[in-house]
Amino acid sequence: MRIGDLASRVGVSVRALRYYEEQYLLASVRSPSGQRQYPDSVVDRVQLIQQLYSAGLSSRAIVELLPCVETGDVTPALLDRLSAERGRIDAQVSTLVKTRDRLDAIITTAAPARSAGRPCPR
Amino acid sequence: MRIGDLASRVGVSVRALRYYEEQYLLASVRSPSGQRQYPDSVVDRVQLIQQLYSAGLSSRAIVELLPCVETGDVTPALLDRLSAERGRIDAQVSTLVKTRDRLDAIITTAAPARSAGRPCPR
DNA sequence: CTAAAACCTGACGTTGACGTCAGAGGCAAG
DNA sequence: CTTGCCTCTGACGTCAACGTCAGGTTTTAG
Missing domain, CATH: 1.10.1660.10 (Multidrug-efflux Transporter Regulator; Chain: A; Domain 2)
Known part of the structure; x- marks a missing residue:
């Protein structure tokens, strides 16, 4: 192609x-x-x-x-590299989740006039 | 300060x-x-x-x-903005998790000579 | 055969979150 | 007073992952 x-x-x-x-x-x-x-x-x-x-x-x-x-x-050296990147990604995920939860808190507490919980489902 | x-x-x-x-x-x-x-x-x-x-x-x-x-x-307009960013972050998290799992699979299968499951705990 | 569409190789432009440098002024210590 | 560190305002530099344009060749549709 x-x-x-x-x-x-x-x-x-x-x-x-x-x-x-x-x-x-x-x-x-x-x-x-x-x-x-x-x-x-x-x-x-x-x-x-x-x-x-x-x-x-x-x-x-x-x-x-x-x-x-x-x-x-994979060589041992590459294995370290992989683990390192995996760690980076893992940390990134956890901070992202924190941020998302923070936004969620704002959304849910500031939007009681909507349906119930989720203001914009999925 | x-x-x-x-x-x-x-x-x-x-x-x-x-x-x-x-x-x-x-x-x-x-x-x-x-x-x-x-x-x-x-x-x-x-x-x-x-x-x-x-x-x-x-x-x-x-x-x-x-x-x-x-x-x-928050105003309704800002609420939409918040939800949009929340959605972005959510999507980002899920793709990151997929990538992490993919790296995990490689790490665990390619490192059987290590301890047992996790090659680098935490 | 011909015109449009796709492809090629440079090569310069873009964007965002800063880094870095120049030149000048402020501030506590000895 | 002066030495040394902190701060100020421009203003240009950086870096990565492309976007875009120029000028030319190749492939495809009719």
Whole structure:
């Protein structure tokens, strides 16, 4: 598949995909004319990349962790890196939950005129 | 208290505090010579600002929500804004948890030589 | 065959939350 | 008084993950 197809399939921009390649996150085979060709399998990889980006990982961190995240085999050094990132994410989750609860408290106490508990269900 | 004291007390840079003032997130009384003076109460406020920043809110969003987050009274429009941010945070938490679980799976399966379950407790 | 659509490689622009530097003034201690 | 630290106001620098534009080639639809 070509880059535009991949982009629309994953919901990411063409520019982003080229950027991922720049960062060594994504490889591509080139057609004789120089156009990028991707196997269907990269869809998962791109989604994983997006997921890691949204978890606050940098390109540098992702490029280090991606191989072992996909294959599953990992060196001790990478294991430390994984644990570290896991810790970061965990801390991030707990502070986010605190913030959410704080907003929730405001919402529920300041909106008694609504239905009952949740002002905007789901 | 002066700006340097506040900075070290909260663990934020002096520059950041001045930036918050620029963004109307933080007010200060000036001494005759023009130096900023803060009451002790701002410590909580600055910590709250940091918390909202780390939750992914922009200065613009924070400046809108801060009054009602502190006072507790809120207009219907602000209520919508609060709910929207709450939703964002909620979604962010769930994707983060997914990512964390994914990393966990890798860590636990790739580290059977460690103690037993958790390779790095806490 | 031709025009539109997609692709290519640079390369500069954007945004937000600050960092950093310059140059000048304030403030307690010795 | 002066030494040293803190503070002030601009104002430019940074960094990451792209957006966007220019100028050119390639593929596809009719």
